[in-house]
Amino acid sequence: MQPYPSHLVKGVSLGDGRTVTIRPIRPEDAGIEAEFVRNLSEESRYYRFMDSLRELTPQMLSQFTQLDYDRHMALIAVTLAGSAEVEIGVARYVMIDEANCEFAIVVADEWQHKGIGSHLMRALMDAARGRGLRIMSGEVLTSNHKMLAFLSRLGFHAAFDPGDGHVMRVDAKL
Numbered sequence: 001m002q003p004y005p006s007h008l009v010k011g012v013s014l015g016d017g018r019t020v021t022i023r024p025i026r027p028e029d030a031g032i033e034a035e036f037v038r039n040l041s042e043e044s045r046y047y048r049f050m051d052s053l054r055e056l057t058p059q060m061l062s063q064f065t066q067l068d069y070d071r072h073m074a075l076i077a078v079t080l081a082g083s084a085e086v087e088i089g090v091a092r093y094v095m096i097d098e099a100n101c102e103f104a105i106v107v108a109d110e111w112q113h114k115g116i117g118s119h120l121m122r123a124l125m126d127a128a129r130g131r132g133l134r135i136m137s138g139e140v141l142t143s144n145h146k147m148l149a150f151l152s153r154l155g156f157h158a159a160f161d162p163g164d165g166h167v168m169r170v171d172a173k174l
Contacts, residue, residue, distance in 0.1 A: 002069040008127055012119045018079070020088065020116065022123050025074040029087070030065045032078070036087040041109045047144045048106040050167075064092075071095040073127050077107070077116050091120035093127075099134045121154055129174040137171035 009023040025033065037045065037056050045053055056064065067074060074092035078085040089107035096102055103124060107117045128136055139161065140147050148158055151170050161167040 005069050005073075005127075008075065008123065010123070012077075012115075014114050014116070016114065018114075020077045020079045020119075021085075022075055022077050022119055024069065025065055025067065025076050025090070025092075027066045029076065030061050032085060032087040033065055033076075033090070034061055036090065036108065039108065040106065044106060044109055047141060047147065048104065050139070050141060070131075073124070073131070075120055075123050075127065077111075077120055089116045089120050091117075091124040093124060093133075093136060095131075095133065096137075098132070101128055101133050101136055103128075103136050103138045117150060118154070125154075125172070125174055134174055135171055136174055137169065140168045140170055142166055142168055 004026065005024050009021065011019050011021050013019050034056055038054070040048070042052070064074065072092070072094045074090055076087050077089035078087055080086070087108075088111040089105070091103065091105040093101040093103045103121075105117060105121060105124075107120070125136060140151065140158070142160075142165070148168060148170070151172075152158070154172065156170040156172040158168045158170045161169050
């Protein structure tokens with residue numbers, strides 16, 4: 001396991017003047033990760049997991065928070081509620097091979113359309129580029145028009161998945 005990549009921690013200002021922190025996830029974030037997924041709307045959970053999942057299983061929670069920071073990276077956006085951090089978004093990649101990775105992203109419903117997704121994806125793309133990866137790809141349901149438009153603005157190209165007409169394959173050169 002690689003050491004915690006503290007060089008990826010940064011504060012970002014949103015258009016409404018609020019500041020959030022983007023940082024790599026840690027094993028001790030399991031509680032805020034579980035709460036984050038639990039509080040997503042059914043639609044957001046479905047678009048993220050392509051399933052009607054309500055809770056992360058203990059195995060998923062471990063997989064999502066105990067990373068090697070080499071082949072798997074997850075960046076979370078957090079804000080303070082009192083003295084406690086609250087997760088409001090997460091973007092992650094998992095390496096497929098030495099040049100390619102697959103990503104996923106989701107932002108809490110009440111925090112969407114505030115720039116968090118753009119900050120997370122740009123930071124994730126920078127981290128992947130810094131790791132030497134050249135292509136970032138993912139799958140998006142064809143009905144998720146907002147995500148497809150968002151990724152297009154970030155330079156991703158979309159094509160129908162030949163094996164599943166309900167899924168678009170998206171990719172971007174890093």
